[in-house]
Amino acid sequence: MAATALPERRRPLGDRIRSAILPTFTGLVVVYLFLPIVVMAVFGFNDIEGRFNFTWQGFTLDHWASLFNRYPALNQALLNSLIVASISTLVATALGTLIGLALTRYEFRGRGPLNLLIFLPIATPEIVLGASLLALFVSVGVARDITTITIAHIMFNISFVVVTVRARIAGFDRALEEAAMDLGADELTTFRKVTFPLIFPGILAAGLLAFALSIDDFVITQFTAGQTTTFPLWVYGASRIGVPPQVNVMGTLIFLIALVGIVLWVALQRRDMTARPTTLER
């Protein structure tokens, strides 16, 4: 800290250059991370005819205007993605939260095998998960459709939910629950009024993660989809003949929605964090 205490201009040039290296590097990496997103957004405004969207032809808002009425199959694919993501998020968050609670708050036999059962799906490449599920569905003779996609998504989401929720529960003070019980609350009331509100941010974070993983999943979906298409599958299919600019527009739109969502969520959390301690202190 001694170095930063000196006024900026008195420090030798070599030092200043050296201390600028890391921030500059980080800035460049941020640019690198943003580059494909910017390209996607810009080419959603490209005034092209047909689907050959590779060189800049001029500015237009046509693709934004015709977003939902140019490719009906794309709408259906997007709808499928939203359905699969919603259902798999709800189910996986419920199942995963219960496992997270069991793992952090109870002593029981079989903890080791359970931990392995949670860890292995995360440590297995997606293609192996997808291929194995396909092997099962083919062997049993189950037709692949939106149901099998949803089952697959619930499966890979459970582990991520458990890990996220567990991290949240592990960091919380059991004394708060004991205090509630000492003050005469029964177990259910304690859970409802103390435990659940405290772990809720963890559950919400797990749910958001599950939704994001599901709506973007390509590999496992490709193996379990049959003839059904989701948004990533449709884009993949389209990429063979040229991705229409409507896909860029939709990608930009999803990006903006996610961005607004996360900014709101951070703002809410910040308000929560400043509000909570004072109410507890009183």
Added chain:
Amino acid sequence: MPSWLRHHKGLVPYLFLVPGGLFLVLFFVIPLITAVSVALQEGSLGTGYRLTFNFAVFPEAIARWDEQLLRSLQYGLIVTVLTMLIGYPMAYTIAFRGGRYKNILLLFVIMPFFTSFIIRTISWKFILADQGFVLGTLKDIGILDAGFRLLATPVAVISGITYNFLPFVVLPLYVALERIDPRLIEAATDLYASRLQAFLRVTLPLSISGVFAASLLSFIPATGDYLNAELLGSRNETMIGNVIQRLYLVNNDYPQASALSLILMLGILVSVFVYRRILRGQELTV
């Protein structure tokens, strides 16, 4: 709480974990077992399959696809090293120099997740295209030779995978580095350690858990990836994922495909195990 449960408190945790656990057994464990059994079958889609315990399928598959297996492992390792070289300094900067920009920088790191994995990869195809707006322009000015190309080369595939998994590396590294008390590093420099020594003997060892988690999060998906090789590569960059995908979804050669996916999984598990041993050894010597 019903009274029978009150009398058997030990059952509560099992009630909590049975639904999810059962789901994982049904749709993770059983599929893996099915994959093993499918690998050991012989036959074809037309004539039907019979379980013949054909263990020869494993050495056969390795011999036939050894090039793609090795290439996947090689690309996986290169990507892991690259993501670490890019991700560690970035996570370090955010953790120690981020100040009030910490949260916004972290938001930047996860920003790529807000667009689809596949759209990002197609975007790269776009950026790297032979006559695209980058290479095309450079060629027009005369900086690059007209024959120069990035698309359909290992460089394109490896940088595509690196891009995709970089955020997965930065986050766990950040978490590990953020936990380090900066006073420990100050103490080291106060005791006349050079900056490099302080980094190598204090910061790095304290962040080794993050390094381990981060490299797994990069190595595992990178080795199994096939989308980048398909969209950004040519036939010379085919990875094992491409082979599995083609055997399964195009050729319907289920036994070979199952065998290969199991080999991939085993190969990754063994690498992870060896890697953990190496890192542990390192921890002990510091």
